[in-house]
Amino acid sequence: MTYQGVLTKMETEFSSPIQYYLVFESDFLNINQLLDKTIEMTFVKYQCLNCGLDRPIFRQGYCKSCFFEVPQAADWIMHPELSTAHLDQEDRDLEYEKSVQLKPHIVYLANSSNVKVGVTRKTQVPTRWIDQGAHEAIEIVEVPNRYLAGITEVALKDHVADKTNWRKMLKNDIEDENLASWRGRLAEYIPEEVKPYFIDNKTETHIDFPVIKYPEKPKSLNLKKTLRYTGKLVGIKGQYLIFEDDTVFNVRSNEGLVVQIAVH
Incomplete structure:
Protein backbone atom coordinates (compact mmCIF):
# COMPACT_ATOMS: atom_id res chain seq x y z
CA MET A 1 0.00 0.00 0.00
CA THR A 2 1.19 3.52 -0.84
CA TYR A 3 -0.04 6.76 0.69
CA GLN A 4 0.82 10.37 -0.10
CA GLY A 5 0.09 13.66 1.62
CA VAL A 6 1.42 16.68 3.47
CA LEU A 7 2.74 15.95 6.95
CA THR A 8 1.04 17.49 9.96
CA LYS A 9 1.51 16.34 13.53
CA MET A 10 0.12 12.91 14.24
CA GLU A 11 -3.35 12.84 15.77
CA THR A 12 -3.60 10.77 18.94
CA GLU A 13 -6.18 8.84 20.92
CA PHE A 14 -5.65 8.39 24.65
CA SER A 15 -5.73 4.64 25.25
CA SER A 16 -3.28 1.97 26.39
CA PRO A 17 -1.17 2.13 24.37
CA ILE A 18 -1.68 5.51 22.68
CA GLN A 19 -3.17 5.24 19.19
CA TYR A 20 -1.48 7.34 16.49
CA TYR A 21 -2.91 8.54 13.19
CA LEU A 22 -1.49 10.33 10.17
CA VAL A 23 -4.23 12.32 8.49
CA PHE A 24 -3.72 13.19 4.82
CA GLU A 25 -6.20 14.92 2.52
CA SER A 26 -7.40 11.63 1.07
CA ASP A 27 -5.78 9.04 3.35
CA PHE A 28 -6.01 8.13 7.02
CA LEU A 29 -3.38 5.85 8.57
CA ASN A 30 -3.42 4.20 11.97
CA ILE A 31 0.35 4.16 12.51
CA ASN A 32 0.09 1.52 15.26
CA GLN A 33 -0.92 -0.96 12.57
CA LEU A 34 2.41 -0.36 10.81
CA LEU A 35 4.49 -1.51 13.79
CA ASP A 36 6.91 -4.32 12.88
CA LYS A 37 6.44 -3.51 9.19
CA THR A 38 8.98 -2.10 6.73
CA ILE A 39 8.15 1.43 5.62
CA GLU A 40 9.62 3.43 2.75
CA MET A 41 9.31 7.22 3.08
CA THR A 42 10.04 9.49 0.14
CA PHE A 43 10.22 13.28 0.06
CA VAL A 44 8.03 14.64 -2.75
CA LYS A 45 7.91 18.42 -2.32
CA TYR A 46 7.07 21.20 0.15
CA GLN A 47 3.57 22.48 0.84
CA CYS A 48 3.29 25.43 3.24
CA LEU A 49 0.48 24.83 5.72
CA ASN A 50 -0.78 28.38 5.15
CA CYS A 51 -0.32 29.38 1.51
CA GLY A 52 -0.07 25.85 0.13
CA LEU A 53 2.83 26.74 -2.17
CA ASP A 54 5.87 24.58 -2.86
CA ARG A 55 8.29 26.75 -0.91
CA PRO A 56 10.98 25.55 1.52
CA ILE A 57 9.55 25.20 5.00
CA PHE A 58 11.04 27.70 7.45
CA ARG A 59 9.49 26.69 10.79
CA GLN A 60 6.35 25.02 12.15
CA GLY A 61 5.17 23.93 8.71
CA TYR A 62 5.20 27.44 7.21
CA CYS A 63 7.31 29.01 4.48
CA LYS A 64 9.40 31.97 5.61
CA SER A 65 6.98 34.72 4.55
CA CYS A 66 3.96 33.00 6.14
CA PHE A 67 5.86 32.25 9.34
CA PHE A 68 6.32 35.97 9.98
CA GLU A 69 2.70 36.79 9.10
CA VAL A 70 0.31 34.14 10.45
CA PRO A 71 -0.94 34.46 14.05
CA GLN A 72 -0.37 30.73 14.60
CA ALA A 73 3.40 31.35 14.55
CA ALA A 74 3.61 34.53 16.66
CA ASP A 75 6.06 34.77 19.56
CA TRP A 76 3.35 34.25 22.20
CA ILE A 77 2.87 30.68 20.95
CA MET A 78 6.29 29.69 22.28
CA HIS A 79 6.34 32.34 25.01
CA PRO A 80 2.86 32.47 26.61
CA GLU A 81 3.94 35.29 28.94
CA LEU A 82 3.94 37.59 25.86
CA SER A 83 0.17 37.12 25.40
CA THR A 84 -1.75 40.42 25.25
CA ALA A 85 -5.31 39.50 24.21
CA HIS A 86 -6.47 39.91 27.83
CA LEU A 87 -5.46 43.58 27.47
CA ASP A 88 -7.33 43.85 24.14
CA GLN A 89 -3.98 44.42 22.43
CA GLU A 90 -3.37 42.89 19.00
CA ASP A 91 -0.17 41.17 17.98
CA ARG A 92 -1.02 39.86 14.51
CA ASP A 93 -4.74 39.05 14.57
CA LEU A 94 -6.69 40.00 17.69
CA GLU A 95 -9.72 37.85 16.88
CA TYR A 96 -7.55 34.74 16.55
CA GLU A 97 -5.48 35.67 19.59
CA LYS A 98 -8.60 36.07 21.73
CA SER A 99 -9.92 32.71 20.51
CA VAL A 100 -6.79 30.99 21.80
CA GLN A 101 -5.43 33.12 24.62
CA LEU A 102 -8.69 33.82 26.44
CA ILE A 207 0.81 7.31 29.45
CA ASP A 208 1.73 4.07 27.68
CA PHE A 209 3.43 4.36 24.27
CA PRO A 210 3.40 1.72 21.52
CA VAL A 211 7.10 0.82 21.43
CA ILE A 212 8.54 -2.62 20.66
CA LYS A 213 12.19 -1.50 20.93
CA TYR A 214 13.71 1.76 22.13
CA PRO A 215 16.76 3.12 20.26
CA GLU A 216 20.14 2.91 21.99
CA LYS A 217 21.69 5.76 19.99
CA PRO A 218 18.85 7.66 18.27
CA LYS A 219 19.85 9.41 15.07
CA SER A 220 17.48 11.88 13.46
CA LEU A 221 16.32 11.38 9.87
CA ASN A 222 16.54 14.48 7.66
CA LEU A 223 14.24 13.49 4.81
CA LYS A 224 14.93 16.74 2.92
CA LYS A 225 18.56 15.64 2.52
CA THR A 226 18.12 11.86 2.39
CA LEU A 227 15.04 12.10 0.09
CA ARG A 228 14.19 8.42 0.63
CA TYR A 229 14.45 6.18 3.69
CA THR A 230 13.47 2.55 4.29
CA GLY A 231 13.29 0.93 7.71
CA LYS A 232 11.27 -1.31 10.02
CA LEU A 233 9.00 0.65 12.37
CA VAL A 234 9.48 -0.51 15.97
CA GLY A 235 7.90 2.29 17.99
CA ILE A 236 6.03 5.57 18.25
CA LYS A 237 6.66 7.99 21.08
CA GLY A 238 5.89 11.69 21.35
CA GLN A 239 5.72 12.76 17.72
CA TYR A 240 8.56 10.43 16.71
CA LEU A 241 8.60 7.32 14.56
CA ILE A 242 11.27 4.90 15.83
CA PHE A 243 12.96 2.46 13.44
CA GLU A 244 14.90 -0.75 14.08
CA ASP A 245 18.26 0.76 13.02
CA ASP A 246 17.92 3.54 15.68
CA THR A 247 16.79 6.09 13.08
CA VAL A 248 14.04 8.38 14.43
CA PHE A 249 11.78 10.74 12.51
CA ASN A 250 10.07 13.70 14.15
CA VAL A 251 6.78 14.08 12.31
CA ARG A 252 5.95 17.43 13.89
CA SER A 253 9.26 19.08 12.97
CA ASN A 254 8.66 17.97 9.37
CA GLU A 255 5.20 19.49 8.99
CA GLY A 256 4.72 20.96 5.53
CA LEU A 257 6.63 18.20 3.72
CA VAL A 258 4.70 16.19 1.16
CA VAL A 259 5.77 12.57 1.52
CA GLN A 260 4.96 9.25 -0.03
CA ILE A 261 4.75 6.31 2.38
CA ALA A 262 4.93 2.75 1.06
CA VAL A 263 4.25 -0.16 3.40
CA HIS A 264 6.03 -3.42 2.56
Whole structure:
Protein backbone atom coordinates (compact mmCIF):
# COMPACT_ATOMS: atom_id res chain seq x y z
CA MET A 1 0.00 0.00 0.00
CA THR A 2 1.19 3.52 -0.84
CA TYR A 3 -0.04 6.76 0.69
CA GLN A 4 0.82 10.37 -0.10
CA GLY A 5 0.09 13.66 1.62
CA VAL A 6 1.42 16.68 3.47
CA LEU A 7 2.74 15.95 6.95
CA THR A 8 1.04 17.49 9.96
CA LYS A 9 1.51 16.34 13.53
CA MET A 10 0.12 12.91 14.24
CA GLU A 11 -3.35 12.84 15.77
CA THR A 12 -3.60 10.77 18.94
CA GLU A 13 -6.18 8.84 20.92
CA PHE A 14 -5.65 8.39 24.65
CA SER A 15 -5.73 4.64 25.25
CA SER A 16 -3.28 1.97 26.39
CA PRO A 17 -1.17 2.13 24.37
CA ILE A 18 -1.68 5.51 22.68
CA GLN A 19 -3.17 5.24 19.19
CA TYR A 20 -1.48 7.34 16.49
CA TYR A 21 -2.91 8.54 13.19
CA LEU A 22 -1.49 10.33 10.17
CA VAL A 23 -4.23 12.32 8.49
CA PHE A 24 -3.72 13.19 4.82
CA GLU A 25 -6.20 14.92 2.52
CA SER A 26 -7.40 11.63 1.07
CA ASP A 27 -5.78 9.04 3.35
CA PHE A 28 -6.01 8.13 7.02
CA LEU A 29 -3.38 5.85 8.57
CA ASN A 30 -3.42 4.20 11.97
CA ILE A 31 0.35 4.16 12.51
CA ASN A 32 0.09 1.52 15.26
CA GLN A 33 -0.92 -0.96 12.57
CA LEU A 34 2.41 -0.36 10.81
CA LEU A 35 4.49 -1.51 13.79
CA ASP A 36 6.91 -4.32 12.88
CA LYS A 37 6.44 -3.51 9.19
CA THR A 38 8.98 -2.10 6.73
CA ILE A 39 8.15 1.43 5.62
CA GLU A 40 9.62 3.43 2.75
CA MET A 41 9.31 7.22 3.08
CA THR A 42 10.04 9.49 0.14
CA PHE A 43 10.22 13.28 0.06
CA VAL A 44 8.03 14.64 -2.75
CA LYS A 45 7.91 18.42 -2.32
CA TYR A 46 7.07 21.20 0.15
CA GLN A 47 3.57 22.48 0.84
CA CYS A 48 3.29 25.43 3.24
CA LEU A 49 0.48 24.83 5.72
CA ASN A 50 -0.78 28.38 5.15
CA CYS A 51 -0.32 29.38 1.51
CA GLY A 52 -0.07 25.85 0.13
CA LEU A 53 2.83 26.74 -2.17
CA ASP A 54 5.87 24.58 -2.86
CA ARG A 55 8.29 26.75 -0.91
CA PRO A 56 10.98 25.55 1.52
CA ILE A 57 9.55 25.20 5.00
CA PHE A 58 11.04 27.70 7.45
CA ARG A 59 9.49 26.69 10.79
CA GLN A 60 6.35 25.02 12.15
CA GLY A 61 5.17 23.93 8.71
CA TYR A 62 5.20 27.44 7.21
CA CYS A 63 7.31 29.01 4.48
CA LYS A 64 9.40 31.97 5.61
CA SER A 65 6.98 34.72 4.55
CA CYS A 66 3.96 33.00 6.14
CA PHE A 67 5.86 32.25 9.34
CA PHE A 68 6.32 35.97 9.98
CA GLU A 69 2.70 36.79 9.10
CA VAL A 70 0.31 34.14 10.45
CA PRO A 71 -0.94 34.46 14.05
CA GLN A 72 -0.37 30.73 14.60
CA ALA A 73 3.40 31.35 14.55
CA ALA A 74 3.61 34.53 16.66
CA ASP A 75 6.06 34.77 19.56
CA TRP A 76 3.35 34.25 22.20
CA ILE A 77 2.87 30.68 20.95
CA MET A 78 6.29 29.69 22.28
CA HIS A 79 6.34 32.34 25.01
CA PRO A 80 2.86 32.47 26.61
CA GLU A 81 3.94 35.29 28.94
CA LEU A 82 3.94 37.59 25.86
CA SER A 83 0.17 37.12 25.40
CA THR A 84 -1.75 40.42 25.25
CA ALA A 85 -5.31 39.50 24.21
CA HIS A 86 -6.47 39.91 27.83
CA LEU A 87 -5.46 43.58 27.47
CA ASP A 88 -7.33 43.85 24.14
CA GLN A 89 -3.98 44.42 22.43
CA GLU A 90 -3.37 42.89 19.00
CA ASP A 91 -0.17 41.17 17.98
CA ARG A 92 -1.02 39.86 14.51
CA ASP A 93 -4.74 39.05 14.57
CA LEU A 94 -6.69 40.00 17.69
CA GLU A 95 -9.72 37.85 16.88
CA TYR A 96 -7.55 34.74 16.55
CA GLU A 97 -5.48 35.67 19.59
CA LYS A 98 -8.60 36.07 21.73
CA SER A 99 -9.92 32.71 20.51
CA VAL A 100 -6.79 30.99 21.80
CA GLN A 101 -5.43 33.12 24.62
CA LEU A 102 -8.69 33.82 26.44
CA LYS A 103 -9.42 30.14 27.12
CA PRO A 104 -8.64 28.08 30.22
CA HIS A 105 -4.98 27.08 30.31
CA ILE A 106 -3.14 24.48 32.35
CA VAL A 107 0.35 24.77 33.78
CA TYR A 108 1.63 21.24 34.29
CA LEU A 109 4.58 19.05 35.21
CA ALA A 110 5.52 16.28 32.81
CA ASN A 111 8.18 13.59 33.03
CA SER A 112 9.55 12.82 29.58
CA SER A 113 13.35 12.98 29.84
CA ASN A 114 13.20 14.72 33.21
CA VAL A 115 10.59 16.66 35.17
CA LYS A 116 9.65 19.80 33.23
CA VAL A 117 7.07 22.56 33.46
CA GLY A 118 4.85 23.45 30.53
CA VAL A 119 1.73 25.29 29.40
CA THR A 120 -1.18 24.12 27.30
CA ARG A 121 -4.82 24.93 26.67
CA LYS A 122 -7.09 22.84 28.87
CA THR A 123 -8.62 21.27 25.76
CA GLN A 124 -5.16 19.93 24.83
CA VAL A 125 -4.86 17.74 27.94
CA PRO A 126 -3.59 15.01 27.64
CA THR A 127 -2.69 15.52 23.96
CA ARG A 128 0.14 17.92 24.77
CA TRP A 129 1.69 15.41 27.19
CA ILE A 130 1.48 12.63 24.61
CA ASP A 131 3.15 14.84 21.98
CA GLN A 132 6.05 15.48 24.37
CA GLY A 133 6.60 11.79 25.05
CA ALA A 134 5.80 12.16 28.74
CA HIS A 135 5.04 8.89 30.52
CA GLU A 136 3.51 10.75 33.48
CA ALA A 137 2.12 14.27 33.99
CA ILE A 138 0.11 16.31 36.49
CA GLU A 139 -1.68 19.67 36.55
CA ILE A 140 -0.39 22.52 38.75
CA VAL A 141 -2.75 25.41 38.02
CA GLU A 142 -5.77 26.08 35.81
CA VAL A 143 -6.06 29.74 34.83
CA PRO A 144 -8.55 31.66 32.66
CA ASN A 145 -6.04 32.94 30.08
CA ARG A 146 -2.68 32.21 28.47
CA TYR A 147 -0.88 35.19 30.01
CA LEU A 148 -1.38 33.96 33.58
CA ALA A 149 -0.16 30.51 32.56
CA GLY A 150 2.87 32.08 30.91
CA ILE A 151 3.99 34.11 33.92
CA THR A 152 3.57 31.01 36.09
CA GLU A 153 5.77 28.97 33.77
CA VAL A 154 8.41 31.71 33.80
CA ALA A 155 8.39 31.80 37.61
CA LEU A 156 8.74 28.03 37.89
CA LYS A 157 11.49 27.72 35.26
CA ASP A 158 13.96 28.93 37.88
CA HIS A 159 13.25 25.79 39.91
CA VAL A 160 12.49 23.06 37.34
CA ALA A 161 13.41 22.38 33.71
CA ASP A 162 11.28 23.64 30.82
CA LYS A 163 12.84 21.61 27.99
CA THR A 164 12.77 17.95 26.99
CA ASN A 165 15.96 16.10 26.05
CA TRP A 166 14.62 14.30 22.98
CA ARG A 167 17.37 11.68 22.89
CA LYS A 168 16.87 10.74 26.52
CA MET A 169 13.09 10.68 26.02
CA LEU A 170 13.40 8.33 23.03
CA LYS A 171 15.85 6.00 24.79
CA ASN A 172 13.29 5.80 27.60
CA ASP A 173 16.15 6.70 29.96
CA ILE A 174 13.84 8.09 32.62
CA GLU A 175 12.94 7.49 36.23
CA ASP A 176 9.50 7.58 37.78
CA GLU A 177 8.95 10.72 39.84
CA ASN A 178 6.38 11.68 42.44
CA LEU A 179 4.89 14.61 40.53
CA ALA A 180 2.39 15.43 43.28
CA SER A 181 5.35 15.94 45.60
CA TRP A 182 7.05 18.14 43.00
CA ARG A 183 3.84 20.17 42.68
CA GLY A 184 3.75 20.71 46.43
CA ARG A 185 7.37 21.89 46.53
CA LEU A 186 6.86 24.32 43.64
CA ALA A 187 3.63 25.84 45.01
CA GLU A 188 5.44 28.59 46.91
CA TYR A 189 7.00 29.92 43.68
CA ILE A 190 3.67 30.47 41.90
CA PRO A 191 2.99 34.21 41.37
CA GLU A 192 0.63 35.71 43.95
CA GLU A 193 -2.06 36.54 41.38
CA VAL A 194 -2.09 32.91 40.25
CA LYS A 195 -2.11 31.19 43.66
CA PRO A 196 -5.95 31.13 43.85
CA TYR A 197 -5.87 28.84 40.78
CA PHE A 198 -3.57 26.22 42.31
CA ILE A 199 -4.74 22.61 41.86
CA ASP A 200 -3.96 20.10 44.58
CA ASN A 201 -6.58 17.42 43.97
CA LYS A 202 -5.51 15.99 40.62
CA THR A 203 -3.51 12.77 40.47
CA GLU A 204 -0.86 11.79 37.94
CA THR A 205 -1.86 10.77 34.45
CA HIS A 206 0.17 7.81 33.16
CA ILE A 207 0.81 7.31 29.45
CA ASP A 208 1.73 4.07 27.68
CA PHE A 209 3.43 4.36 24.27
CA PRO A 210 3.40 1.72 21.52
CA VAL A 211 7.10 0.82 21.43
CA ILE A 212 8.54 -2.62 20.66
CA LYS A 213 12.19 -1.50 20.93
CA TYR A 214 13.71 1.76 22.13
CA PRO A 215 16.76 3.12 20.26
CA GLU A 216 20.14 2.91 21.99
CA LYS A 217 21.69 5.76 19.99
CA PRO A 218 18.85 7.66 18.27
CA LYS A 219 19.85 9.41 15.07
CA SER A 220 17.48 11.88 13.46
CA LEU A 221 16.32 11.38 9.87
CA ASN A 222 16.54 14.48 7.66
CA LEU A 223 14.24 13.49 4.81
CA LYS A 224 14.93 16.74 2.92
CA LYS A 225 18.56 15.64 2.52
CA THR A 226 18.12 11.86 2.39
CA LEU A 227 15.04 12.10 0.09
CA ARG A 228 14.19 8.42 0.63
CA TYR A 229 14.45 6.18 3.69
CA THR A 230 13.47 2.55 4.29
CA GLY A 231 13.29 0.93 7.71
CA LYS A 232 11.27 -1.31 10.02
CA LEU A 233 9.00 0.65 12.37
CA VAL A 234 9.48 -0.51 15.97
CA GLY A 235 7.90 2.29 17.99
CA ILE A 236 6.03 5.57 18.25
CA LYS A 237 6.66 7.99 21.08
CA GLY A 238 5.89 11.69 21.35
CA GLN A 239 5.72 12.76 17.72
CA TYR A 240 8.56 10.43 16.71
CA LEU A 241 8.60 7.32 14.56
CA ILE A 242 11.27 4.90 15.83
CA PHE A 243 12.96 2.46 13.44
CA GLU A 244 14.90 -0.75 14.08
CA ASP A 245 18.26 0.76 13.02
CA ASP A 246 17.92 3.54 15.68
CA THR A 247 16.79 6.09 13.08
CA VAL A 248 14.04 8.38 14.43
CA PHE A 249 11.78 10.74 12.51
CA ASN A 250 10.07 13.70 14.15
CA VAL A 251 6.78 14.08 12.31
CA ARG A 252 5.95 17.43 13.89
CA SER A 253 9.26 19.08 12.97
CA ASN A 254 8.66 17.97 9.37
CA GLU A 255 5.20 19.49 8.99
CA GLY A 256 4.72 20.96 5.53
CA LEU A 257 6.63 18.20 3.72
CA VAL A 258 4.70 16.19 1.16
CA VAL A 259 5.77 12.57 1.52
CA GLN A 260 4.96 9.25 -0.03
CA ILE A 261 4.75 6.31 2.38
CA ALA A 262 4.93 2.75 1.06
CA VAL A 263 4.25 -0.16 3.40
CA HIS A 264 6.03 -3.42 2.56
